Amino acid sequence: MKKTNVTNTNIGRRSFLQVTALAGGGLMLGLYPKIAVAQGPPQAALNPTDFIRIAPNGIVTLTSRNTEIGQNIYNTLAMLIAEELDVDWKDVRLVRPDAHPKYGNQFTGGSSGTPGNWDAMRQVGAAGRQMFIAAAAQTWGVAVAECTTASGRVMHTASNRSASYGELAAKAVTMPVPELRSVKLKDAKDYKIIGTSTISADTKDILTGKPIFGIDVTVPGMLYAVMQRTPVLGGKAVSANLDAIKAMKGVKHAFIIEGRPLASDYPNYLFQDPGFESGVAIVADSWWAAQSAREKLEVKWDAGKWGTQDSAENAKKAVELSKQAAMRTLRKDGDVDPVFSRASVPNDGIKTVEANYTIPFIAHGTMEPQNCTAHFKDGKLEVWSTSQIPQPGRTATAQLLGLKESDVTVHMVRGGGGFGRRAYNDIMLDAAWISKQINAPVKLLWSREDDMQHDYYRCGGFQFMKGAVDKDGKLVAWHDHFVAYGEGNNFAHDGGFQPGEFPARFVPNYRVQSSVMGLGLKTGALRAPYSNSTAWVIQSFLDELAHAAGKDPLQFRLDLLAGTPLPLGQREQGLNAERMTGVLKLVAEKSGWGQRKLPKGKAQGVAFHFSHRGYFAEVAEVTVLANKKIKVNKVWVAADVGSHIINPSSAETQVQGAVIDGLSEMMQEITLKNGAVVQSNYHQHPWLKMSQAPPIEVHFLKTNNPPTGMGEPALPPILPAVCNAIFTATGERIRTLPITKQGFSFA
Amino acid sequence: MIKLKVNGNNQQFDGDPEMPLLWYLRDEIDLKGTKFGCGMGLCGACTVHINGQPMRSCSTPMSAAANKAVTTIEGLSADGTHPVQVVWQELDVPQCGYCQAGQIMSACALLAKTPKPTDAQIDSAMNGNLCRCGTYLRIRAAIHKAAEMTASNKAAKPATKASRVGASLLPNKK
Ligand code: FES
Numbered sequence: 047m048k049k050t051n052v053t054n055t056n057i058g059r060r061s062f063l064q065v066t067a068l069a070g071g072g073l074m075l076g077l078y079p080k081i082a083v084a085q086g087p088p089q090a091a092l093n094p095t096d097f098i099r100i101a102p103n104g105i106v107t108l109t110s111r112n113t114e115i116g117q118n119i120y121n122t123l124a125m126l127i128a129e130e131l132d133v134d135w136k137d138v139r140l141v142r143p144d145a146h147p148k149y150g151n152q153f154t155g156g157s158s159g160t161p162g163n164w165d166a167m168r169q170v171g172a173a174g175r176q177m178f179i180a181a182a183a184q185t186w187g188v189a190v191a192e193c194t195t196a197s198g199r200v201m202h203t204a205s206n207r208s209a210s211y212g213e214l215a216a217k218a219v220t221m222p223v224p225e226l227r228s229v230k231l232k233d234a235k236d237y238k239i240i241g242t243s244t245i246s247a248d249t250k251d252i253l254t255g256k257p258i259f260g261i262d263v264t265v266p267g268m269l270y271a272v273m274q275r276t277p278v279l280g281g282k283a284v285s286a287n288l289d290a291i292k293a294m295k296g297v298k299h300a301f302i303i304e305g306r307p308l309a310s311d312y313p314n315y316l317f318q319d320p321g322f323e324s325g326v327a328i329v330a331d332s333w334w335a336a337q338s339a340r341e342k343l344e345v346k347w348d349a350g351k352w353g354t355q356d357s358a359e360n361a362k363k364a365v366e367l368s369k370q371a372a373m374r375t376l377r378k379d380g381d382v383d384p385v386f387s388r389a390s391v392p393n394d395g396i397k398t399v400e401a402n403y404t405i406p407f408i409a410h411g412t413m414e415p416q417n418c419t420a421h422f423k424d425g426k427l428e429v430w431s432t433s434q435i436p437q438p439g440r441t442a443t444a445q446l447l448g449l450k451e452s453d454v455t456v457h458m459v460r461g462g463g464g465f466g467r468r469a470y471n472d473i474m475l476d477a478a479w480i481s482k483q484i485n486a487p488v489k490l491l492w493s494r495e496d497d498m499q500h501d502y503y504r505c506g507g508f509q510f511m512k513g514a515v516d517k518d519g520k521l522v523a524w525h526d527h528f529v530a531y532g533e534g535n536n537f538a539h540d541g542g543f544q545p546g547e548f549p550a551r552f553v554p555n556y557r558v559q560s561s562v563m564g565l566g567l568k569t570g571a572l573r574a575p576y577s578n579s580t581a582w583v584i585q586s587f588l589d590e591l592a593h594a595a596g597k598d599p600l601q602f603r604l605d606l607l608a609g610t611p612l613p614l615g616q617r618e619q620g621l622n623a624e625r626m627t628g629v630l631k632l633v634a635e636k637s638g639w640g641q642r643k644l645p646k647g648k649a650q651g652v653a654f655h656f657s658h659r660g661y662f663a664e665v666a667e668v669t670v671l672a673n674k675k676i677k678v679n680k681v682w683v684a685a686d687v688g689s690h691i692i693n694p695s696s697a698e699t700q701v702q703g704a705v706i707d708g709l710s711e712m713m714q715e716i717t718l719k720n721g722a723v724v725q726s727n728y729h730q731h732p733w734l735k736m737s738q739a740p741p742i743e744v745h746f747l748k749t750n751n752p753p754t755g756m757g758e759p760a761l762p763p764i765l766p767a768v769c770n771a772i773f774t775a776t777g778e779r780i781r782t783l784p785i786t787k788q789g790f791s792f793a
Numbered sequence: 794m795i796k797l798k799v800n801g802n803n804q805q806f807d808g809d810p811e812m813p814l815l816w817y818l819r820d821e822i823d824l825k826g827t828k829f830g831c832g833m834g835l836c837g838a839c840t841v842h843i844n845g846q847p848m849r850s851c852s853t854p855m856s857a858a859a860n861k862a863v864t865t866i867e868g869l870s871a872d873g874t875h876p877v878q879v880v881w882q883e884l885d886v887p888q889c890g891y892c893q894a895g896q897i898m899s900a901c902a903l904l905a906k907t908p909k910p911t912d913a914q915i916d917s918a919m920n921g922n923l924c925r926c927g928t929y930l931r932i933r934a935a936i937h938k939a940a941e942m943t944a945s946n947k948a949a950k951p952a953t954k955a956s957r958v959g960a961s962l963l964p965n966k967k
């Protein structure tokens with residue numbers, strides 16, 4: 047595998063190629079199934095001028111429109127343009143745009159970067175190429191069809207003429223603009239860039255410590271801010287010892303932020319982020335001075351209606367609700383109750399299993415804590431942000447400050463990890479507000495404690511499961527009463543259930559119901575939202591039923607997938623059994639499933655999950671040591687994300703990172719006491735250490751489907767795969783996370 | 794007045810001696826390569842060398858840096874040609890990249906002391922450096938590779954840039 051390298055560049059605003067056209071624009075994949083597909087910023091007309099610039103010396107500058115948070119989308123989008131433009135990767139330089147509707151969808155999340163750009167960015171590149179050909183053909187007086195391109199040049203072989211894109215640019219601008227949807231795209235066998243491993247244009251800057259992250263932004267005259275937000279959602283800062291704080295060394299300003307009403311009034315936090323909670327801002331001439339002053343800060347809070355919330359109480363409430371009739375039925379096939387009642391019939395052969403699974407809240411903990419730099423001046427606002435949804439951030443900020451959107455500029459900056467946390471613009475609102483109050487540029491930087499205690503958490507929940515297998519070991523009934531958090535009939539953001547979720551459609555008697563209890567905590571998208579908890583429950587319980595049926599857990603799954611699926615309901619999402627069978631068989635082969643006799647205490651576990659359009663099956667091999675210490679020896683991943691792996695090196699590392707992330711989630715929990723988050727830093731909400739990271743083999747099964755995203759779908763199966771292996775090794779089933787609740791830990 | 798050396802340059806500081814070295818580096822002398830992750834010595838993002846030893850700058854007050862020589866990621870090489878930086882690039886280690894300055898500083902300190910570390914030695918030297926993105930497998934491979942490269946460079950072969958950058962070492966996928 048050959049890797050190539052490009053660098054970042056800042057070039058002037060001069061455009062060498064100007065074309066206008068309409069493109070399909072972005073496609074929005076569900077960050078969570080409830081709002082799937084339909085939502086997202088309105089699609090805009092794309093102008094390739096905003097994406098392609100060619101200098102006379104042949105240097106090609108491409109604009110990569112999404113937010114880079116470690117997934118190498120920065121390169122990916124440029125690779126798609128460069129491929130169809132037919133230029134050499136070595137001549138490509140990358141730039142980041144500002145957040146602006148002219149770039150179409152700049153949404154970074156839901157593993158939508160690849161599927162949402164696969165057509166659009168290739169079309170932008172191909173349209174540019176056609177215009178260079180047209181310019182050359184006209185200059186030489188030859189037919190367009192006789193011209194070819196390679197390495198940023200147009201050639202006319204018959205007359206032995208050629209010209210570089212740089213030479214042709216001035217003329218190309220005047221050529222008619224092809225309709226983007228109809229431009230001819232390359233045959234995949236001719237790809238030179240797609241399918242090669244390219245190293246991020248930022249890598250050299252990362253390795254030499256250049257100031258490229260949000261936290262590194264500096265503006266002349268900038269002050270530094272910290273903010274003590276209300277510890278309880280919906281609480282208010284009533285008063286504080288502001289005069290004492292202002293008297294402290296280096297402190298310039300200290301004031302109360304009133305904030306807005308309780309956020310739970312807003313059912314959809316994603317695109318209409320209510321943000322802007324109450325708290326106290328301290329602004330100083332250094333971050334350390336502001337943070338030190340905070341130690342002396344005394345605030346009188348009005349905790350509001352959630353001030354007594356407690357995780358232990360919530361768990362009790364969930365058990366009570368599980369004993370009552372469910373509030374809603376999300377999907378029903380056949381009838382589970384008659385099947386369950388047959389369990390008491392002698393010799394009928396029906397076996398039932400009941401199990402309660404508990405899902406904790408967890409935090410994002412991006413390595414770079416949330417921060418934003420804002421500069422309000424003369425009625426205009428400039429912002430430097432790592433937001434995953436910068437355009438809605440711009441809109442929300444303009445609204446909050448009472449500005450025209452055109453007076454707000456949002457510069458996109460590389461983020462030190464995102465995982466969904468930066469899909470919320472709360473920090474942008476706070477920074478903008480503070481800058482306006484003090485009328486000076488300011489960097490608002492959260493401490494780790496702020497970050498961990500004011501997150502949009504992966505939502506917790508409780509699943510009360512019951513299933514039945516018949517005398518042939520066939521899964522014949524599946525019931526799930528999901529006791530979730532939310533309000534009224536609504537699930538908390540990303541805390542719901544997707545009724546088409548496997549094994550729905552593959553079990554003749556199937557019922558998923560839900561009940562909802564109140565929550566005073568912001569929840570949101572965390573890497574493979576919803577899937578990261580649901581897959582654990584479903585694939586663990588499936589394993590319980592396989593064991594009850596006396597079947598090999600992998601074969602049990604293959605048998606299930608071999609059935610004829612019932613139809614999906616409206617707006618339901620479901621997997622394609624053939625594709626899932628493909629990866630399941632591949633992972634069985636690669637892991638040597640069932641081929642080796644493992645000693646006592648050592649076992650393999652399997653799980654699969656479909657999310658974000660990707661098919662992932664994973665096998666984990668674990669050894670359970672004394673004192674319930676778990677060593678994950680190795681993980682095998684088989685994935686089907688379509689016909690092309692655009693950047694193999696990045697794809698592999700995304701999968702490995704997702705697996706390690708999933709293992710980390712097995713150790714994590716956010717709890718509430720007196721309405722506030724208890725955990726404050728990495729010691730109480732850990733991530734896997736190097737010594738705990740297993741080797742992870744990644745295998746891609748290429749199928750004839752459009753390429754889809756890599757950021758998320760590798761995560762969900764790893765938790766159940768490991769828990770299933772632990773069961774086989776020990777006979778103990780993990781039904782509550784984190785695993786420490788049942789006395790387990792990673793060695 | 795605290796005197797110290799940062800990346801070979803003499804510096805003076807007369808502010809709060811309790812201020813962590815991290816904030817001095819980042820905000821007083823504008824060396825932004827050293828990162829803030831936890832502020833409690835839990836993540837290693839802020840790792841620098843103090844008199845050659847890897848230290849967490851978030852938990853090192855300025856008073857403890859007095860009369861010491863501090864090296865940050867910016868001081869490793871002027872242009873990213875330190876062998877560890879070269880290998881990190883070759884193996885495409887970073888994801889978000891935020892932890893990587895700290896990882897590299899810890900790795901360099903390890904290799905200086907233990908030129909050919911075993912996996913267990915790598916684990917124990919690197920376990921305080923969290924990578925939220927999970928780049929551990931490549932970090933481990935990169936440390937081994939850097940060790941090999943340094944060893945073979947020492948073994949007389951003139952270290953031309955071409956031979957060092959060499960063939961791809963990405964995990965070998967079919
Ligand atoms: S910031 Fe110093 S160890 Fe985390």
Ligand code: FES
Pocket residue numbers: 116413462463887888889890891892893923924925926927928
């Ligand atoms: S590369 Fe993102 S934290 Fe390590």
